[in-house]
Amino acid sequence: MSSEKSYLRSHAYHHLLLISFVTLIIIVVPLALNVSSLDGREVWGDVTEDLICAPDQNGCSALNLNEHYCERIVWSRFLRTPYNAMSNMAFVISSMITLSTVSLHYRWMDHQRPRVPPQNHLQRCDLLNKMYALLLAVGGLGSFVCHSAITYFSAQLDRAGIWMILTPVLAMTLLRWVPMTYGEAKGSCFYHGWIVFWYVLLPGGLSAFHLIDPTNALATPLLYIGIPIIVGGCISLAAVRFCLGKCGYIRETQSNYKLAAAAIVTAGVGFLFQVPERVGACDAGSGLVWKLTHAYWHILISLACFFNHRFCFFERLYVPDFGEKAGINASDRDSDQDSDNSLEMRKVDMEEENSAALSVKNIDVII
Missing domain, CATH: 1.20.5 (Single alpha-helices involved in coiled-coils or other helix-helix interfaces)
Known part of the structure; x- marks a missing residue:
């Protein structure tokens, strides 16, 4: 037992060092580019009305060219709004920690004697976790480009990235309703089909819609209506499954609902901070710390995604003894x-x- 703990502890240290090294790079490199002689106009383009507005958009001159989400724009810098841009690195860090957590848990399962069987679909199919981490990082990088460039095209990358983050969360919530026996019977065909639809086709299609036809009349309503529906649907599905399990209508699971509550609370506070005007952060007397509510939104949503994955990944959809076959x-x-x-x-x-x-x-x- 002591040798097993030392083995897992050594791998945990290796993961910690790797994550720290990558985090240092993704923070230092953009900041170094920002303070270097690199001009933002050479990277992202010159400041024109067409740069940040649609070519056929009316009233473009009324748009505030000095601030973006209450943060002052420095058009000559690589990071034109550095706080809102760098806060998106939280999504990349969250994705790395997610992959590390999954990897260490698989090692722990493999070194138990008898071996611990998978307790849910995420533990049975590792590709689900890898695709989730990948889309989380891609969504964060899209928002990073948006707040670094502040162009019309970069704004569409930000919108497209929202679907990269939300659809996998909905997919994991729905997967909790699928019996483990069904996944065992269908095998890899079921999981690969699930990944293709929920992790490739759906987020890819919605993202492509914003990139190809951003001036479509449905583009903005799709976000304003789709996001609350997805978030509300995830919360409702989790609550209904909990109630049905307690009442005995379906098999009850062993779940850490504190993680689910943490995900819901952080997502709710993050949504409140998304638009600084919503909390009066853009008032003239507001200090810099209060004006950066949009940056806090990025960090809080990345935390909500991390909590949600931990809740789903460590859940026990059925409770066999270690070493026994599933279903006993x-x-x-x-x-x-x-x-x-x-x-x-x-x-x-x-x-x-x-x-x-x-x-x-x-x-x-x-x-």
Whole structure:
């Protein structure tokens, strides 16, 4: 046991060093480019009305060219709004920690004797976790480009990135409703089909819609209506499953609902901070710390995604003993134990009968 703990601890240290190194790079490099002689106009383009507005948009001159989400724009810098841009690195860091958590848990499962079986779909199919982490990082990088460039095209990357983050969250919530036995019966075909639809086609299609036809009349309403529906749907699905399990209508799971509550609270506070005007952060008397509510939104949403993944990944959809095959419940184990005990008792009785018969036979021979 001590050797196993030291083995896992050494891998945890390696992961920590790797994550720290990558985090240092993704923070230092953009900041170094920002303070270097690199001009933002050379990277993202010159400041024109067409740069940040649609070519056919009316009233473009009324747009504030000095601030973006209440943060002052420095058009000559690589990071034109550095705080809102760099806060998106939280999504990349969250994706790395997610991959590290999954990897360490798989090592722990493999080194248990007997081996611990997968407790849910995310533990059964590692590709689900990798695709989730990838889309989380891609969504964060899209928002990073948006707040660094502040151009019309970069704004569409930000909008497209929202679907990269939201659709996998909905996919994980729906996957909790799929019985483990169904995943076992269908095997990799089910999981690969699930990934293709929820992690490739759906987010890719919605993102392409914003990039190809951003002036479409449905583009903005799709975000304003779709985001609350997805978030509300995830919360409702989790609450309904919890209630049905408590009432005995479906099999109850072993879940850490504190993580689910943490995800809901952080997402709710983040949504409140998304638009600084919503909390009066753009008022003239507001300090810099209060004006950066949009940056806090990025960090809070990345935390909500991390909490949600931990909630789903460590959930036990069924509760077999370690080393047993999936689907064997407690009553089956008790009946199997009773059968084993009965078989052992019958074996003892047969040995006693044979011994008695042998004794009688010996007496007959003596007589």
